Amino acid sequence: MRTRFFVNVLMVLALLILPLSASFGQDQGKQAQMNIYSLGQQTIAVSAGLFIPLFFQSFDGQYSSTTNLALGGTATLLYGFHLDNHWLVGLSVSGMFSQSVQKNFLYQVPICVRGSYSFHIFPFEIPVYLDLGMDIVKYREQAHINFILKPGFSTLWKYNLSWGFGLNAVYWWVPQPWPADPIQGRMGNFLEITATAQYTF
Amino acid sequence: MNRNRNIVLKIGCFLILALVMLSCTDTNLSPVFYAVEHEKSLVDDRGFPDDAVVQRIIQNVPGGNYFAAAGTLYTRAPGGGTWSPISAPVTGALCTNVEIFSGQLVAAFLLPDDTGALYYSTVSPISWNPVSGLPAGAQIGLLRNIGTELFVSTLSGGTYNLYDYTNITIPTVTTTNLTATMTTGPISDVALAGTTYWATVGSTLYSSADIFNTFAADSTVSTNGAFDGLFLSSGGTLYLAADGKFYTNPGTGWVASSSITVEGNSVQFTTFVETSGLPGSHVYAGTGGYGYYDTSTLERLPFYTISALYDGAILSMLYDGSGATPVLLLGTYNSGLWRGDWDGANWQWKQE
Numbered sequence: 001m002r003t004r005f006f007v008n009v010l011m012v013l014a015l016l017i018l019p020l021s022a023s024f025g026q027d028q029g030k031q032a033q034m035n036i037y038s039l040g041q042q043t044i045a046v047s048a049g050l051f052i053p054l055f056f057q058s059f060d061g062q063y064s065s066t067t068n069l070a071l072g073g074t075a076t077l078l079y080g081f082h083l084d085n086h087w088l089v090g091l092s093v094s095g096m097f098s099q100s101v102q103k104n105f106l107y108q109v110p111i112c113v114r115g116s117y118s119f120h121i122f123p124f125e126i127p128v129y130l131d132l133g134m135d136i137v138k139y140r141e142q143a144h145i146n147f148i149l150k151p152g153f154s155t156l157w158k159y160n161l162s163w164g165f166g167l168n169a170v171y172w173w174v175p176q177p178w179p180a181d182p183i184q185g186r187m188g189n190f191l192e193i194t195a196t197a198q199y200t201f
Numbered sequence: 202m203n204r205n206r207n208i209v210l211k212i213g214c215f216l217i218l219a220l221v222m223l224s225c226t227d228t229n230l231s232p233v234f235y236a237v238e239h240e241k242s243l244v245d246d247r248g249f250p251d252d253a254v255v256q257r258i259i260q261n262v263p264g265g266n267y268f269a270a271a272g273t274l275y276t277r278a279p280g281g282g283t284w285s286p287i288s289a290p291v292t293g294a295l296c297t298n299v300e301i302f303s304g305q306l307v308a309a310f311l312l313p314d315d316t317g318a319l320y321y322s323t324v325s326p327i328s329w330n331p332v333s334g335l336p337a338g339a340q341i342g343l344l345r346n347i348g349t350e351l352f353v354s355t356l357s358g359g360t361y362n363l364y365d366y367t368n369i370t371i372p373t374v375t376t377t378n379l380t381a382t383m384t385t386g387p388i389s390d391v392a393l394a395g396t397t398y399w400a401t402v403g404s405t406l407y408s409s410a411d412i413f414n415t416f417a418a419d420s421t422v423s424t425n426g427a428f429d430g431l432f433l434s435s436g437g438t439l440y441l442a443a444d445g446k447f448y449t450n451p452g453t454g455w456v457a458s459s460s461i462t463v464e465g466n467s468v469q470f471t472t473f474v475e476t477s478g479l480p481g482s483h484v485y486a487g488t489g490g491y492g493y494y495d496t497s498t499l500e501r502l503p504f505y506t507i508s509a510l511y512d513g514a515i516l517s518m519l520y521d522g523s524g525a526t527p528v529l530l531l532g533t534y535n536s537g538l539w540r541g542d543w544d545g546a547n548w549q550w551k552q553e
Contacts, residue, residue: 056238068240101242102506106233139233141505178232186234 036120036161037082041200043090045078047168049194051096056186059177064186069106072098074192076168080114082200088116092131092150096192100139108174110135110148125156125164135174149173154196162201168194230505240506241549247540248283249275249553255517255532257299257344261306261324263523267530269538270299274308279521279528284538284553290320290329300344302351305370307332309341317341319353321369332369334376336362347393354388363388363400379409379416390431394439395452401428406441422448422455432473434484440496442470442486447496461499463491470494474518479527479543487515493531507550509536 051072056064073096080090094110112133119126135148152170159165172190230236245251253271260267260279268287269275274296275284289296291312298309305321308329312318316338320329332353335341339357346352351366365377379400386403393399400407400416404424407416424443432440441448445467447458461468469489473496476483484496492511493502505511510531517532529541529548541548 056234064238066238068237100237100240100506102240102508103243104240104506104508106237137233139237140508141511142230142233142236144233174234176232176234178235184232184235186232186238188234 035085036125036158037085037088037118037200039083041082043078043080043082043088043198043200045080045196045198046076047078047194047196048073048075049168049192050074051098052191052193053098054189054191056188059175059182059185059187068101069098070100072096072106074194076192076194076196078114078198080116085120086118088114088118088127088129090114090116092133094192096190104140107138108135108172109138110150110172112148112150123158124166125158126153127156128153131170137174137176144176146174146176150192152192156196156198162199164198164200166196168192168196170194236504236506243507244551245553246551247277247538247553249538251537251552252535253537254534255538256297258517258519258530258532258538259299259301260519260521261301263521266324267519267521268299268301268306269517269532270296270308271532271538272296274299279524287327290331291318294318298341298344300346300351302346302366302369307344307351307369309344311340315340317355319344330370332366332374333372334366334374335364342387343390345391347391350393352388352391354391356387361385361387361402363391386427389428392431392433392439394433394437394450399431399439401431401441403427404443422457426467426469429470429489430472430486432475432484434475435477435482440473440484440486442473445469447486449496458496458499461494463501468494471515472518474520474529476520476522476527476529478522485518485529487518487531490514493518503541503548503550509533509552510539510550 051074053067053069056067074094076092076094078090078092080088082088092112092114096108098106100106110133112131114129114131116127116129129152131150133148135146137144137146150170150172152168154166154168156164156166170192172192174188176186176188178185255269255271257270258267264279266276266278272295274287276287277284289310293313294310296308297311300307306324307321310318317340319332319335319341321332322329335355336357339355341353341355343352343354349367351369353364355362363379365379366374368374389401391400396410398409404427406419406422406428408419409416426444429442437452439450445461448455468491470486471489472487474485485493486496487493491501492513493515495502503510513536514534515531516534519530521528527543531539538553540551540553
């Protein structure tokens with residue numbers, strides 16, 4: 001069951017990088033001339049899709065056999081500011097939900113700053129990024145604000161200079177230490193697979 | 202100068218964030234990921250209606266059948282099986298309370314014309330007979346078996362009464378109407394501690410050294426709100442709840458606990474139950490919307506992930522320690538009946 005789950009995740013990731021491998025066969029010289037973004041341009045992106053709970057890990061390295069969370073949903077709004085053709089800094093706000101085995105909903109709202117570097121392989125664009133910030137976690141009566149780290153990448157098809165569409169794969173790492181009883185501390189590990197539309201102006 | 206101002210601003214922002222974080226985090230509860238990881242699927246395995254209002258849950262004798270008054274009167278064997286409805290003596294009557302007295306099943310019913318009736322029957326088979334000695338049509342409130350006496354509170358013609366039965370199975374029974382001085386409201390609970398009878402009516406506590414004498418108001422415990430429950434533990438300590446506090450009286454006088462609040466609201470307690478051999482004994486108190494509390498540790502229970510109980514109104518509680526696995530049954534308002542199976546360390550909750 002667990003193996004099949006990870007095989008499915010790997011297949012999705014493989015689909016995400018297909019455009020990258022396909023583009024390697026294209027004219028490298030043409031790609032080198034691509035210059036889409038410049039300093040001062042801004043991008044807004046909206047993403048929505050699946051939230052996949054992977055595993056919890058204690059701070060002494062033990063992995064949980066289950067997260068007790070079902071496949072959930074997530075959405076992200078990104079505002080970015082281009083520094084040059086490759087680099088972008090921005091702010092992302094996400095939200096997710098997932099249901100536990102007792103039918104309770106877990107919610108997380110990460111608010112992060114983003115640093116991103118884009119590879120341009122016409123007509124595709126592959127931004128690789130790292131979000132870090134705070135994650136508001138809410139479950140029943142309990143709420144926390146945790147640190148969150150979200151490394152990820154996207155494959156975007158540039159419809160034109162303004163619009164791009166594609167898929168995101170983002171890993172969520174949420175450490176939740178618990179000084180009052182360190183045994184109860186956990187690191188949440190999740191995967192976001194979302195479709196995205198971005199507009200640059 | 203500007204640099205110092207920026208540093209102060211950053212420290213201020215950090216402190217605000219830290220305060221927000223502290224205000225969001227309840228250190229009395231387990232952290233979220235840990236709580237989710239340790240959740241277990243809730244099983245619904247006994248066929249009881251999941252949205253029922255369970256006014257009372259009782260057991261015939263230790264190891265005997267359970268009976269639950271939830272509009273319909275239900276019963277099941279303690280070892281397993283599913284709940285079966287018991288037909289009411291009058292078509293359309295709702296069962297509002299149930300008790301065992303002298304080996305007889307005693308059940309209160311609200312009839313379709315809004316009058317009340319009290320019936321008794323052998324535990325098995327069921328064969329209903331009306332209990333005599335009450336005003337015709339009186340609505341039945343409290344049913345409480347105290348040793349050799351059955352207390353029945355009634356509402357009839359706008360008057361509240363409390364009756365004391367020593368026998369219900371003969372056509373003409375002897376009752377004692379105890380309410381000469383207790384007419385201000387419904388009698389919410391009755392207990393016998395030693396040779397002293399105690400009763401609560403609204404915010405007044407009554408006591409009587411002899412059941413045939415008049416109850417007198419006891420002013421040693423004063424409360425702003427109504428008393429919520431009265432219970433005698435096996436160790437002889439009397440428990441009372443009011444205004445979000447427990448009062449205990451081991452026979453030497455009343456002692457109040459610290460005030461128990463949730464988000465600034467006083468917790469209203471509804472009923473008590475005592476467990477034994479878990480190890481040790483615990484007295485749990487059900488609440489009107491915050492699960493139940495251990496009266497010794499003042500811990501709110503159960504684990505907060507079980508929302509139907511943690512935020513539930515507990516109307517009735519029953520402990521059955523007669524089987525290999527001790528069982529705690531909680532009757533709720535609108536969330537049916539829940540069973541906790543003791544696994545040696547914790548209650549494992551299932552919806553009946």
